Amino acid sequence: MLLQFNFKNYKSFADEVVLDMTAAGISELQSHVIEAGKESILPVAAIYGANASGKSNVYGAFRCMTMFVTSSFEFGGDSEKFEIRRPKPFHFSVESEDSDTLFEVYFMIPEDESLKTYNYGFCVNREGITEEWLNVKAKTSRNYKSIFYRNERTKETDLSGLTKLNKENISIALEDQVLISSLGAKLRVKECKIVYDWFNNNECTDFGNPLTSIAGQMRVPKKFVEESTEQEKMVKFLSSFDDSIKGFHTEKIQDKDDEDEPGMNRWEIQTLHKMIDCEEYAEISLRDESAGTLKMFSLYPEIQRVMKTGGVYFVDELNARLHPLLVRLIVLAFLNPEKNIKHAQLIFTTHDTWHLSNHSLRRDEIWFVEKDKNGISTMYSLADFKDEDGKGIRKDESYERNYLTGKYGAIPTLSGFEF
DSSP states (O other): OOOEEEEETTTTTTTTTEEEEEEESSSGGGGGEETTEEEEEEEEEEEETTTSHHOOOOOOOHHHHHHHHHHGHHHHOOOHHHHSSSOOOOOOHHHHTSOOEEEEEEEEEETTTOOOEEEEEEEETTTTTEEEEEEEEEOOOEEEEEEEEEEETEEEEEOOOOOOHHHHHHHHOOOOOOOOOHHHHTTOOHHHHHHHHHHHEEEEEEEOOTTTTTTTGGGOOTTTTOOOOHHHHHHHHHHHOOEEEEEEEEEEEEEEOOOHHHHOEEEEEEOOOEOOOSSEEEEEGGGGGGGHHHHHHHHHHHHHHHHHTEEEEESSSTTSSSSSHOOOOOOOHHHHHHTTTTOOOOEEEOOGGGOOSTTTTTTGEEEEEEETTTTTTTEEEEEBBBOHHHHHHOOTTTTHHHHHHHTTOOOOOOOOOOO
16 A cells, blocks of 8 residues: 655656655545554545646656666666666756656555555666665554665665675675666565565556557456456446447467567457347457447456555546546445455546545545646645635535636646637
8 A cells, every 4th residue: 555655856846746645634534544553544546737737747757666666677787778768857957857866655565464664765867776775664663674775876785674695696786777676576585575566566557648549558357368257357347337248259369479479469359249130249349449448448457456456556547538427436446445455546647527526535635736837847635735815625615616716726827729
């Protein structure tokens, strides 16, 4: 479970940003709050803002951190690959180009009965990893204990929380562009595996990129081809909004031993629809289904996976091509403790103000991103927002109306179109 995500000097964000998933001291919708040890955690966060305000960069920062943890062991000695994948610093400052980009998380493991809290983060610039740390705190403790720490500027490396053998192996193999967490997980170091596995259990999906088609990024659910029960689950999932699909027919069109493109199986998937004048089924290529159906098909395996692992599902533009009632159904699934027994979390960017309601989300589950005249983005929650008189927002206000009239900021400045 994610408690807090921090980042700094990333794309449109110059200063440090905090996305806090712990509950504020407010009274509404207490059923949304997950109690874990001394922590009160929220399962959902919705991020609003104008076009080009930087909402997608919040998603991008979390995805970038995830990619580095799960893949940076590949960058050692490959400066070209590192340069392509390294985080992009704040755009509009020469000084930022040479400054560190920071990423940091506080998290808990869903299956960990000891309810330890982990603090992991790193800083990176054009040269490589400049700083990295992993700390852990017991449920009954006030203070964090260091597992490892490195600082390339001071040439300090403290691996005191690891075994002697693991210290030696990491010290020998560690390179400037590689994270200890990433390398250590590869070397089966338990403490590093905890960090790696937590990130690996999360899902990040971008539905806001106009250059990427939904069909091109669709994932087939695990065992969907081999097991009819998985196809039946998908039919049931899709029936939440469209009960015309009665089943699927799958046919392999490329074997993974294919000489032209080895190592990959490809399948043609047909949806089965009941004919109106006989007992037969019409077969339609899945690619010819509506964009909404394709999106729901691609959402299913990712929601299924994070629900199973208790991971974080970060989605850019969750509302794209989906009816607001359908998005609401997805949000409710994460808010339902009977369905979401592992306490998976949903964080999503959206323009859909239908969810800006005190009946749908708590004030601390609603976030806004705003960009100033210098191109600097900031992010703040509705629970922390103060109006012109310095007063906070009441829980009985009309969030949607106030947002659209500009009370909370984070809306576009409109001046009319010229053609």
